[in-house]
Amino acid sequence: MATIKLARSTSCSRCINYAEPRSTVKSGFNCDVNYAKTQMKATRMIYGKDDKVQAHTLIQSFKPGEVTPEQANALGYQLAEKVADGHQVAIYTHTDKDHIHNHLVINSVNMDTGLKFQAHGQKAIQEVKDMNDQICLEHGLTIPEEPAKVRYTTAEKSLLEKGKISWKDEIREAVDYSVSRTSDFKSFSELLNKKGVDVKLRGKTITYTHLNANKKVRASKLGSDYEKETI
Incomplete structure (x- = not known):
């Protein structure tokens, strides 16, 4: 059963510094994962948007025993393609818990347009979950039977x-x-x-x-x- 969590950060480097050392497998979408920090910063600097929110993080977790680290990373790459077209994304696969999970670090600035990545609130989370569910179903993986419960007034x-x-x-x-x-x-x-x-x-x-x-x-x-x- 694959689930996701979405957050944002004012420090892209801090996100990568946390995720990279703990990774078993890593890859980059629209960037060389070994130089992700430098390349992402360069994009933000080109468009003069290196302040405020620098990155968005996406945690993609899998049911124990359903995928290998390599398969998990490939699924993370597919999610990056769907969620962050035009953005640089570093995908780090962790195996330090009982479930394999990916940390996707998404550069906030689009390489082609200079526009900021928009992902706020439950609506954005649900859209990402739907994309993730689609990928998992295509690969025969289980998905949550019902969405995570969040109460809104x-x-x-x-x-x-x-x-x-x-x-x-x-x-x-x-x-x-x-x-x-x-x-x-x-x-x-x-x-x-x-x-x-x-x-x-x-x-x-x-x-x-x-x-x-x-x-x-x-x-x-x-x-x-x-x-x-x-x-």
Whole structure:
């Protein structure tokens, strides 16, 4: 069963520095993966867009025993072709957990147009999931029987329709980013705090606080993906 997580970063180099040393197999789409940092930076500099969001990261995970590292990397390359046409993407396959998974680092700036990669909120995540499901089905792999549960209020849905992101979605993105890079609650909490979100665990209840907005929300209000049993 292949699943994905999508996040963004203000440091492309940091994303690559995390993913590359841990990789078993690696490849590059529209770039030489051995020089990915240099080539991606050059593209951003050409268009004068080396600030703010520099990269988007996509975590593609597979059911244990379904694929080899080489097959996983090839599937990651296919996903890069579908998701990030015109962008440079470095695909790193990790085997350090019980499930093989890919870290795709997508350069934020399109090589041909200079436009920024757009992937915000649940709508973008669902589009990527649909593409990933299509690839997996073509290769005979299992996919989730139903989409990950995320709860949206009417106000949040209204913002999404306008192409805007709510403070709750910013928490979701921070959690998605942090949980994919940590293996225990302490390190998860510390990384999440650096992303501007505080997390408190009391029994089975998790409460997140958006530090800039100074607003709190229980995990159950964000969706089951953000509750204790899932993270």
